[in-house]
Amino acid sequence: MIKQILHDHIIEVLNKLGYVHERDFTVEVPNNPEFGDYSSNAAMVLGKANKLAPKAMAEAMIKELKKNKSYKKLEIAGPGFINFHLAPVMYQKALWDIHQLGLEYGKSEHGKLEKILLEFVSANPTGPLNIVSARAAAFGDTLYRIMKFVGYEPTREFYVNDAGNQVDILAESLELRLRELQGEKIGDFPYEAYHGEYVRHLAQKLNAQEGIRVFMMTEKDRMEHLKEFALSELLEMQRSSLEKFGVVFEGWVSEKTLRAEGVVEEVLSYLTEADCTYEKEDAIWFRSTNYGDDKDRVLMKSDGSITYFVPDLAYHLTKIQRGYTQLIDIFGPDHHGYVPRLKAAFKALKYDDNMLEIIFLQQVNLFEEGEKVKMSKRAGKIVTMDDLVSLVGKDSARFFFIARKANAHLNFDLELALSRNNDNPVYYCQYAHARICSIIKKAKKDRLMPRSYKEDMTAKLVKPEELAIIQKLADLPDLLISIADLREPHRLANYLEELASHLHKYYAKYQIAGDKSKETTHARLLLIDAVRQVFLICFGLMGLSAPEKM
């Protein structure tokens, strides 16, 4: 917000002085306060193009910039930085603007309503969601909320792999558990089958509902029946896990439905028309190596069935047909080998493969008492998303997942997530919010509140800590835009911690409500109320609750 004002002002001055400015320059908050409130590298970046030494250019610019009274001091520093020391008025005005915008503050039209498809989680419907899915859910959902807030038109979609091999194995696993319940000896449970407890539960449910009748069907009908039963149960389980986590999807796209609509044949024919398929060893291959993949990929196996890739590609093409101009897939760590073939297909079919953007989330390790929690999917020993959420709570889980950048491994410390002190960043941030609410409540009780806030009240805010808080608040709009464009929601978590830290420090140093001066009290209440607003906005974007007392 303030950055934008300075940026605009610099451009105005550049134009006035007749300087070219093709290259973009930055306006930043320098890490050393001696270098001012804000600092710009404009003269350094643009010096060459204007055939001027950076310092000489900066000098000319400062002369012109000084005509604006918003600055307390302007100076050249280092190799040609322009350092801005702002007059408090500028902060005071910014605070008033923030206050007036309320919960709309930070919203923008930056995204120009571009249609963006966010596909995430998309777990196999063959079991409960695991913690990587939880990370994907928290990440994707937060990115969605932020993109929407800054003016994109995003959609959340979950692709359901309800056809193919894994689902067959699921049905077979269920049948074995059913037979077990009927008293049959089934011997060793097959290695590749699903070993999880949930399959037993499904069997018990189905057995209670239908008992022996299941086995009176033909083999083929029974398998279909088991598939349908298991899928609807497990999908419902996944949907409800996600909902408990605060994540809902606009679309659940079924692979089975896509196949029924004939898209598989369509895609195969497109690829064939593009002359990039061939037959070898009774299988049909995609010549993806022509488009940058490591090896060619099978489209149709020698048994006549189709590989996962074909309907998935078809699904991606429907996204384009539905008018999305950017397709973002959020994948787990074990799928990066899959990307080149998708991109290859886009190129083969003459689509711009830059439309397809893949974000990889790295793995999640749970730590308990300093030890890594060992999990084995094969043995059915996994910590599920539900386990985690019921253990540490939605807020903690979401915050921890969002707080790390996507392509870094995430070590999830269970004790830390459960702790209720300043070790735990979630509580640290929520406590700051609750503290504000509590102060305001007390101020109301003590009749210290102004009848209404007025702009001139902000004139009392001159302490460095107060201006620093406003500066932090003023960062939000630009921050949200860069989070959306860089797909880096973890920055919002960092921001919240910094804001909370500012607030706690301020609280410890100054009496907010009840200063000797009534004007100062009013000003400070206005300030912390704006902080409260920003907390509410950010908690909302991260899907966290905003407790008013703790």
Add this chain to the structure above:
RNA sequence: GCGCCAGUAGCUCAGUUGGAUAGAGCAGCAGCCUUCUAAGCUGCGGGUCAUGGGUUCGAGUCCCGUCUGGCGUGCCA
């Protein structure tokens, strides 16, 4: 072997897209509650940014090599 990701304080991690003297929190030590929530605050110490080169006014950030760790490299999904 090849490919992708990562390597920053004892630990967990930031680092504003190449800017000035690399920052937080935890852990350690020393302090602060008759006053708006101590789930908080203040102070101290802590670094060869894995490593070797390169690019330029300037590199934790970009390029190349090496080392270490994770993952991938199915006619699985």
